[in-house]
Amino acid sequence: MDRTRDSHLLEVENLSRSFNVRRGLSSTPFLAVDGANFAMPAERHEILTVAGESGSGKTTLARMILGLIKPTDGRLAFRGREVTRLNAAERRIWFRREVQPIFQDPFAAFNPLRRIETYLYETALNFQIAKRANVDEPVDSALAAVGLSLKEVKGRYPSELSGGQLQRISIARALITRPSLLVADEPVSMLDASLRMSVVNLFRTLKEQQSLIYITHDLATAYYASDRVAIMLRGWIVELGPVEKVLGNPLHPYTQLLKNSVLEPDPANKVQTKVVLSASDTEDYFRTGCKFAGRCPRVMDVCRRVVPKDVFVDGRTVKCHLYGN
Numbered sequence: 012m013d014r015t016r017d018s019h020l021l022e023v024e025n026l027s028r029s030f031n032v033r034r035g036l037s038s039t040p041f042l043a044v045d046g047a048n049f050a051m052p053a054e055r056h057e058i059l060t061v062a063g064e065s066g067s068g069k070t071t072l073a074r075m076i077l078g079l080i081k082p083t084d085g086r087l088a089f090r091g092r093e094v095t096r097l098n099a100a101e102r103r104i105w106f107r108r109e110v111q112p113i114f115q116d117p118f119a120a121f122n123p124l125r126r127i128e129t130y131l132y133e134t135a136l137n138f139q140i141a142k143r144a145n146v147d148e149p150v151d152s153a154l155a156a157v158g159l160s161l162k163e164v165k166g167r168y169p170s171e172l173s174g175g176q177l178q179r180i181s182i183a184r185a186l187i188t189r190p191s192l193l194v195a196d197e198p199v200s201m202l203d204a205s206l207r208m209s210v211v212n213l214f215r216t217l218k219e220q221q222s223l224i225y226i227t228h229d230l231a232t233a234y235y236a237s238d239r240v241a242i243m244l245r246g247w248i249v250e251l252g253p254v255e256k257v258l259g260n261p262l263h264p265y266t267q268l269l270k271n272s273v274l275e276p277d278p279a280n281k282v283q284t285k286v287v288l289s290a291s292d293t294e295d296y297f298r299t300g301c302k303f304a305g306r307c308p309r310v311m312d313v314c315r316r317v318v319p320k321d322v323f324v325d326g327r328t329v330k331c332h333l334y335g336n
């Protein structure tokens with residue numbers, strides 16, 4: 012096996028996924044994820060945040076990485092193995108243990124009529140982490156990692172627990188298999204602002220044991236939680252690099268607008284915020300040239316004609332004609 016590939020936990024190369032949308036009377040395929048490229052190292056853990064407006068393709072990317080939907084193009088490899096080529100046993104016994112999801116809505120994740128611990132036991136048994144007689148041990152240690160214990164949660168129903176506690180339990184569920192990658196899609200968006208930071212803090216602690224892909228709209232928690240950030244726009248990753256570069260000193264005009272719209276309370280920016288965050292216009296997907304050209308404050312002629320390439324500038328990758336050449 013190729014050694015360079017072994018050194019990666021995850022490789023995403025030109026990864027794309029198309030869906031059909033209605034345009035007028037006909038149905039046209041459009042790329043919800045369009046040629047995504049990045050890799051996560053195997054030798055150290057990191058938190059990679061994927062941020063971007065609604066409809067930019069974050070969940071589609073996450074679902075491909077989790078093996079829940081197939082890419083239509085490109086390569087997706089986990090520890091050097093192509094995810095789409097795994098056989099059923101490898102997928103079930105290896106891949107699904109290794110790459111675990113954390114879902115958005117802790118209230119929807121649990122059936123109100125079932126005791127909480129049944130989910131945890133089921134995960135341990137389904138993934139053959141322990142035999143029935145010894146199943147308490149991995150469940151308790153996963154709960155310990157999120158600051159809870161089996162003693163505290165055993166026998167309780169979802170309605171008896173707070174949203175924050177439920178989200179911790181759903182994170183514990185994901186930890187039972189001892190995964191090396193967690194994929195968390197908007198994991199704090201259903202929680203009160205006061206609880207968000209505590210869950211994001213928990214992610215920083217969990218990073219000691221595994222890497223995490225953290226999907227969010229919330230640049231404030233992204234800033235705090237991430238090692239690297241990928242900014243998505245209409246299926247493209249338009250800027251990717253260390254958080255202090257991408258959010259500290261954004262180069263892509265879209266990242267700049269996104270940052271200003273979130274971090275500046277100035278009411279004069281309100282109108283601009285609306286423009287930036289509108290996601291209903293699918294025409295951007297079919298634009299020739301840059302998908303941001305129609306909204307970009309720094310648009311040039313070339314942007315309307317030529318698709319920008321990924322260029323490496325000042326420690327990060329940017330997909331923009333302003334840079335390179």
Ligand SMILES: Nc1ncnc2c1ncn2[C@@H]1O[C@H](COP(=O)(O)OP(=O)(O)OP(=O)(O)O)[C@@H](O)[C@H]1O
Pocket residue numbers: 030031043063064065066067068069070071072
């Ligand atoms: N199964 C599907 N069939 C058709 N279109 C889809 C499907 N899943 C997603 N899409 C479309 O793909 C685009 C990207 O969707 P996706 O859910 O990945 O965005 P997102 O960045 O996660 O958005 P949000 O922030 O709202 O969660 C959207 O235009 C969406 O409508």
Ligand SMILES: [Mg+2]
Pocket residue numbers: 069070071196
């Ligand atoms: Mg989503």
